[in-house]
Amino acid sequence: MAVNLRSNPCCVTTVYSELKLATWNVNSLRVRLPHVLQWLDRTQVDLLGLQETKLVDAKFPKADIDAAGYHVVFAGQPTYNGVAILARAEAFEPPTDVVVNNPLFPDEQVRLIAATLQPWALTSSPTQRPAAIRFISVYVPNGAAVGTDKYDYKLRWLSALHDYIGQELSRHGQLAMVGDYNIAPEDRDVHDPAIWHEQVLCSTPERGKFSGLLSLGLRDAFRLHDQPDQVYSWWDYRQGAFRRNRGLRIDHVLLSAALADRCRASGIDTEPRKLEQPSDHAPAWADCATS
Protein backbone atom coordinates (compact mmCIF):
# COMPACT_ATOMS: atom_id res chain seq x y z
CA MET A 1 0.00 0.00 0.00
CA ALA A 2 1.29 3.43 -0.88
CA VAL A 3 0.06 5.87 1.71
CA ASN A 4 -1.02 9.03 0.02
CA LEU A 5 -1.97 11.78 2.40
CA ARG A 6 -2.23 14.66 -0.01
CA SER A 7 -2.16 18.19 1.32
CA ASN A 8 -5.37 19.43 -0.20
CA PRO A 9 -8.19 17.93 1.86
CA CYS A 10 -10.78 18.59 -0.80
CA CYS A 11 -9.21 16.01 -3.07
CA VAL A 12 -8.42 13.27 -0.60
CA THR A 13 -10.88 10.42 -0.68
CA THR A 14 -8.82 7.47 0.51
CA VAL A 15 -5.77 6.92 2.65
CA TYR A 16 -3.99 5.10 -0.13
CA SER A 17 -3.33 5.56 -3.84
CA GLU A 18 -2.65 1.93 -4.66
CA LEU A 19 -4.40 -1.27 -3.81
CA LYS A 20 -2.53 -4.57 -3.67
CA LEU A 21 -4.65 -7.71 -3.90
CA ALA A 22 -3.35 -11.23 -3.46
CA THR A 23 -4.22 -14.88 -2.98
CA TRP A 24 -2.33 -17.69 -1.30
CA ASN A 25 -3.09 -21.34 -0.74
CA VAL A 26 -1.14 -21.83 2.49
CA ASN A 27 -1.70 -25.59 2.92
CA SER A 28 -2.30 -25.35 6.68
CA LEU A 29 -2.34 -21.94 8.33
CA ARG A 30 -1.20 -23.58 11.58
CA VAL A 31 2.12 -24.44 9.92
CA ARG A 32 2.32 -21.41 7.62
CA LEU A 33 1.29 -18.54 9.93
CA PRO A 34 4.90 -17.32 10.32
CA HIS A 35 5.28 -17.20 6.53
CA VAL A 36 2.03 -15.31 6.15
CA LEU A 37 2.91 -12.75 8.81
CA GLN A 38 6.35 -12.27 7.30
CA TRP A 39 4.84 -11.83 3.84
CA LEU A 40 2.26 -9.32 5.05
CA ASP A 41 5.02 -7.31 6.70
CA ARG A 42 7.14 -7.33 3.56
CA THR A 43 4.47 -6.67 0.95
CA GLN A 44 1.97 -4.54 2.87
CA VAL A 45 -0.72 -6.22 0.80
CA ASP A 46 -4.16 -4.63 1.27
CA LEU A 47 -6.46 -7.58 0.57
CA LEU A 48 -5.42 -11.21 0.84
CA GLY A 49 -7.48 -14.33 0.24
CA LEU A 50 -6.25 -17.53 1.89
CA GLN A 51 -7.16 -21.10 1.05
CA GLU A 52 -6.55 -24.46 2.69
CA THR A 53 -6.31 -22.99 6.16
CA LYS A 54 -7.23 -26.46 7.47
CA LEU A 55 -8.37 -24.98 10.76
CA VAL A 56 -11.63 -25.10 12.64
CA ASP A 57 -12.79 -21.60 13.55
CA ALA A 58 -11.93 -22.08 17.23
CA LYS A 59 -8.28 -22.56 16.31
CA PHE A 60 -8.01 -19.73 13.79
CA PRO A 61 -5.14 -17.36 14.78
CA LYS A 62 -7.28 -14.23 14.76
CA ALA A 63 -5.30 -12.48 17.51
CA ASP A 64 -2.00 -12.82 15.61
CA ILE A 65 -3.56 -11.43 12.43
CA ASP A 66 -5.25 -8.60 14.33
CA ALA A 67 -1.89 -7.75 15.88
CA ALA A 68 -0.33 -7.60 12.40
CA GLY A 69 -2.82 -4.86 11.51
CA TYR A 70 -5.38 -6.81 9.52
CA HIS A 71 -9.10 -7.39 9.77
CA VAL A 72 -9.87 -11.02 9.17
CA VAL A 73 -12.93 -13.12 8.39
CA PHE A 74 -12.66 -16.88 8.07
CA ALA A 75 -14.53 -20.14 7.83
CA GLY A 76 -13.08 -23.57 8.34
CA GLN A 77 -13.79 -27.21 9.05
CA PRO A 78 -11.71 -30.05 10.47
CA THR A 79 -8.77 -31.33 8.44
CA TYR A 80 -9.63 -30.01 4.98
CA ASN A 81 -10.33 -26.83 3.04
CA GLY A 82 -11.03 -23.57 4.89
CA VAL A 83 -10.79 -20.01 3.53
CA ALA A 84 -10.18 -16.52 4.88
CA ILE A 85 -9.99 -12.86 3.89
CA LEU A 86 -7.48 -10.45 5.39
CA ALA A 87 -7.93 -6.69 4.91
CA ARG A 88 -5.43 -4.07 5.96
CA ALA A 89 -6.98 -2.21 8.87
CA GLU A 90 -5.38 1.11 7.91
CA ALA A 91 -7.02 0.93 4.51
CA PHE A 92 -10.45 -0.56 5.18
CA GLU A 93 -13.31 -0.41 7.58
CA PRO A 94 -14.13 -3.80 9.14
CA PRO A 95 -15.53 -6.31 6.60
CA THR A 96 -19.29 -6.45 6.10
CA ASP A 97 -21.80 -8.65 4.29
CA VAL A 98 -19.73 -11.76 4.91
CA VAL A 99 -20.98 -14.82 3.06
CA VAL A 100 -19.60 -18.33 3.57
CA ASN A 101 -20.02 -20.74 0.65
CA ASN A 102 -22.12 -20.24 -2.46
CA PRO A 103 -25.77 -19.64 -1.53
CA LEU A 104 -26.71 -21.39 -4.79
CA PHE A 105 -24.74 -24.56 -3.97
CA PRO A 106 -25.27 -26.35 -0.66
CA ASP A 107 -21.88 -27.75 0.23
CA GLU A 108 -20.48 -29.57 3.25
CA GLN A 109 -17.01 -28.38 2.28
CA VAL A 110 -15.95 -24.84 3.17
CA ARG A 111 -14.48 -23.42 -0.03
CA LEU A 112 -15.69 -19.84 -0.45
CA ILE A 113 -15.87 -16.68 1.61
CA ALA A 114 -16.98 -13.25 0.42
CA ALA A 115 -16.87 -9.86 2.13
CA THR A 116 -17.35 -6.20 1.30
CA LEU A 117 -14.48 -3.85 2.13
CA GLN A 118 -15.17 -0.16 2.42
CA PRO A 119 -12.06 2.03 2.16
CA TRP A 120 -11.73 4.53 4.96
CA ALA A 121 -12.74 7.94 3.66
CA LEU A 122 -10.84 11.06 4.63
CA THR A 123 -13.82 13.17 3.80
CA SER A 124 -17.26 13.51 5.28
CA SER A 125 -18.74 14.14 1.86
CA PRO A 126 -20.90 11.19 0.78
CA THR A 127 -20.22 12.03 -2.86
CA GLN A 128 -16.49 11.55 -2.29
CA ARG A 129 -16.90 8.29 -0.42
CA PRO A 130 -14.75 5.75 -2.25
CA ALA A 131 -16.48 2.73 -3.73
CA ALA A 132 -16.49 -0.49 -1.74
CA ILE A 133 -14.80 -3.62 -3.02
CA ARG A 134 -16.43 -7.03 -3.04
CA PHE A 135 -13.64 -9.53 -2.34
CA ILE A 136 -14.09 -13.27 -2.68
CA SER A 137 -11.65 -16.04 -1.74
CA VAL A 138 -12.29 -19.41 -3.41
CA TYR A 139 -10.77 -22.84 -3.08
CA VAL A 140 -11.99 -24.70 -6.15
CA PRO A 141 -12.12 -28.50 -5.69
CA ASN A 142 -9.07 -30.33 -6.93
CA GLY A 143 -11.00 -32.87 -8.97
CA ALA A 144 -8.69 -35.85 -8.33
CA ALA A 145 -8.75 -37.21 -11.90
CA VAL A 146 -10.85 -36.72 -15.00
CA GLY A 147 -13.94 -38.90 -14.89
CA THR A 148 -14.08 -39.42 -11.12
CA ASP A 149 -16.87 -38.35 -8.77
CA LYS A 150 -14.58 -35.63 -7.44
CA TYR A 151 -14.09 -34.32 -10.96
CA ASP A 152 -17.86 -34.17 -11.48
CA TYR A 153 -18.19 -32.34 -8.17
CA LYS A 154 -15.55 -29.85 -9.35
CA LEU A 155 -17.46 -29.11 -12.56
CA ARG A 156 -20.77 -28.73 -10.72
CA TRP A 157 -19.09 -26.49 -8.14
CA LEU A 158 -17.72 -24.30 -10.92
CA SER A 159 -21.08 -24.10 -12.70
CA ALA A 160 -22.70 -22.88 -9.49
CA LEU A 161 -19.83 -20.44 -8.96
CA HIS A 162 -20.48 -19.01 -12.41
CA ASP A 163 -24.13 -18.37 -11.54
CA TYR A 164 -23.29 -16.82 -8.18
CA ILE A 165 -20.59 -14.54 -9.54
CA GLY A 166 -22.93 -13.38 -12.27
CA GLN A 167 -25.24 -12.19 -9.51
CA GLU A 168 -22.41 -10.64 -7.52
CA LEU A 169 -21.09 -8.73 -10.54
CA SER A 170 -24.51 -7.20 -11.08
CA ARG A 171 -24.42 -5.92 -7.49
CA HIS A 172 -20.79 -4.83 -7.13
CA GLY A 173 -18.87 -2.79 -9.68
CA GLN A 174 -15.55 -3.35 -7.97
CA LEU A 175 -15.19 -7.08 -7.50
CA ALA A 176 -12.13 -9.27 -7.13
CA MET A 177 -12.40 -13.03 -6.95
CA VAL A 178 -9.10 -14.60 -5.98
CA GLY A 179 -8.06 -18.08 -5.09
CA ASP A 180 -6.80 -21.52 -5.90
CA TYR A 181 -8.85 -22.34 -9.01
CA ASN A 182 -7.10 -25.68 -9.54
CA ILE A 183 -7.17 -24.87 -13.27
CA ALA A 184 -4.24 -23.99 -15.52
CA PRO A 185 -6.08 -21.81 -18.05
CA GLU A 186 -3.79 -22.40 -21.03
CA ASP A 187 -0.87 -24.61 -22.04
CA ARG A 188 1.53 -21.74 -21.43
CA ASP A 189 0.55 -22.04 -17.74
CA VAL A 190 1.90 -25.60 -17.65
CA HIS A 191 5.55 -26.69 -17.46
CA ASP A 192 4.96 -29.70 -19.69
CA PRO A 193 1.69 -29.49 -21.63
CA ALA A 194 2.18 -32.94 -23.19
CA ILE A 195 2.30 -34.66 -19.81
CA TRP A 196 -0.71 -32.70 -18.59
CA HIS A 197 -2.74 -32.93 -21.80
CA GLU A 198 -6.42 -33.42 -20.82
CA GLN A 199 -5.39 -34.33 -17.30
CA VAL A 200 -7.12 -32.89 -14.26
CA LEU A 201 -6.32 -29.15 -13.81
CA CYS A 202 -5.80 -28.87 -17.59
CA SER A 203 -8.77 -30.65 -19.18
CA THR A 204 -10.97 -28.90 -21.72
CA PRO A 205 -14.11 -28.93 -19.54
CA GLU A 206 -12.23 -27.32 -16.65
CA ARG A 207 -10.70 -24.70 -18.91
CA GLY A 208 -14.17 -24.08 -20.28
CA LYS A 209 -15.42 -23.30 -16.80
CA PHE A 210 -12.55 -20.86 -16.28
CA SER A 211 -13.31 -19.17 -19.61
CA GLY A 212 -16.93 -18.98 -18.54
CA LEU A 213 -15.96 -16.92 -15.51
CA LEU A 214 -14.00 -14.55 -17.75
CA SER A 215 -17.02 -14.29 -20.07
CA LEU A 216 -18.94 -12.78 -17.15
CA GLY A 217 -16.60 -9.81 -17.38
CA LEU A 218 -13.76 -10.90 -15.11
CA ARG A 219 -10.16 -10.53 -16.25
CA ASP A 220 -7.16 -12.65 -15.27
CA ALA A 221 -4.93 -10.00 -13.69
CA PHE A 222 -1.79 -11.94 -14.54
CA ARG A 223 -2.52 -11.70 -18.27
CA LEU A 224 -3.22 -7.97 -18.22
CA HIS A 225 0.52 -7.35 -18.43
CA ASP A 226 3.56 -8.73 -20.17
CA GLN A 227 4.93 -11.63 -18.16
CA PRO A 228 8.03 -13.78 -18.36
CA ASP A 229 7.64 -17.32 -19.69
CA GLN A 230 7.24 -20.24 -17.32
CA VAL A 231 5.73 -18.46 -14.34
CA TYR A 232 3.81 -20.83 -12.09
CA SER A 233 2.04 -20.74 -8.73
CA TRP A 234 2.19 -24.40 -7.65
CA TRP A 235 4.93 -27.01 -7.66
CA ASP A 236 4.69 -30.56 -6.36
CA TYR A 237 6.63 -31.20 -3.17
CA ARG A 238 8.19 -34.24 -4.78
CA GLN A 239 11.05 -34.73 -7.21
CA GLY A 240 12.52 -31.27 -6.73
CA ALA A 241 9.70 -29.81 -8.82
CA PHE A 242 10.23 -26.25 -7.55
CA ARG A 243 13.98 -26.32 -8.09
CA ARG A 244 13.36 -27.51 -11.65
CA ASN A 245 10.43 -25.10 -12.06
CA ARG A 246 8.09 -27.90 -13.03
CA GLY A 247 4.90 -26.11 -12.01
CA LEU A 248 1.43 -24.99 -12.97
CA ARG A 249 -0.24 -21.59 -12.77
CA ILE A 250 -3.47 -22.45 -10.98
CA ASP A 251 -3.83 -19.58 -8.46
CA HIS A 252 -5.47 -16.53 -9.93
CA VAL A 253 -6.59 -12.96 -9.24
CA LEU A 254 -9.71 -12.21 -11.29
CA LEU A 255 -10.85 -8.60 -11.51
CA SER A 256 -14.05 -6.94 -12.63
CA ALA A 257 -13.66 -4.33 -15.39
CA ALA A 258 -13.58 -1.41 -12.97
CA LEU A 259 -10.55 -2.89 -11.19
CA ALA A 260 -8.89 -4.42 -14.25
CA ASP A 261 -8.88 -1.03 -15.97
CA ARG A 262 -6.76 0.31 -13.11
CA CYS A 263 -4.50 -2.73 -12.70
CA ARG A 264 -0.91 -1.54 -13.08
CA ALA A 265 1.09 -4.68 -12.36
CA SER A 266 0.65 -8.32 -11.46
CA GLY A 267 2.71 -11.40 -10.78
CA ILE A 268 3.50 -14.38 -8.62
CA ASP A 269 5.90 -14.08 -5.69
CA THR A 270 8.02 -17.22 -5.54
CA GLU A 271 10.07 -16.05 -2.54
CA PRO A 272 7.88 -17.79 0.09
CA ARG A 273 8.22 -21.07 -1.84
CA LYS A 274 11.97 -20.93 -1.13
CA LEU A 275 11.58 -20.84 2.66
CA GLU A 276 11.89 -23.78 5.01
CA GLN A 277 8.61 -25.74 5.24
CA PRO A 278 6.94 -23.85 2.40
CA SER A 279 3.42 -24.17 1.11
CA ASP A 280 3.38 -25.92 -2.25
CA HIS A 281 1.67 -22.77 -3.61
CA ALA A 282 3.10 -19.26 -4.02
CA PRO A 283 1.04 -16.08 -3.66
CA ALA A 284 -0.33 -14.40 -6.79
CA TRP A 285 -0.91 -10.64 -6.64
CA ALA A 286 -2.16 -7.59 -8.53
CA ASP A 287 -1.67 -3.86 -7.95
CA CYS A 288 -4.49 -1.49 -8.85
CA ALA A 289 -4.49 2.30 -8.85
CA THR A 290 -7.34 3.74 -6.82
CA SER A 291 -8.21 6.46 -9.29
Next chain:
DNA sequence: ATGGCTGCTTTGAGCAGA
Protein backbone atom coordinates in the same frame (compact mmCIF):
# COMPACT_ATOMS: atom_id res chain seq x y z
C1' DA B 1 4.11 -49.28 -13.20
C1' DT B 2 4.79 -47.24 -8.88
C1' DG B 3 5.76 -43.62 -5.92
C1' DG B 4 7.80 -39.66 -5.14
C1' DC B 5 6.35 -35.00 -0.41
C1' DT B 6 3.55 -32.79 3.06
C1' DG B 7 -0.16 -32.20 6.44
C1' DC B 8 -3.68 -34.22 8.82
C1' DT B 9 -5.62 -37.64 11.84
C1' DT B 10 -9.20 -39.36 18.70
C1' DT B 11 -0.80 -41.46 17.04
C1' DG B 12 -1.14 -44.51 12.76
C1' DA B 13 -1.31 -46.01 8.47
C1' DG B 14 -4.24 -43.98 5.23
C1' DC B 15 -6.33 -40.17 2.90
C1' DA B 16 -5.99 -35.97 0.17
C1' DG B 17 -3.70 -32.82 -2.31
C1' DA B 18 -2.36 -31.42 -7.56
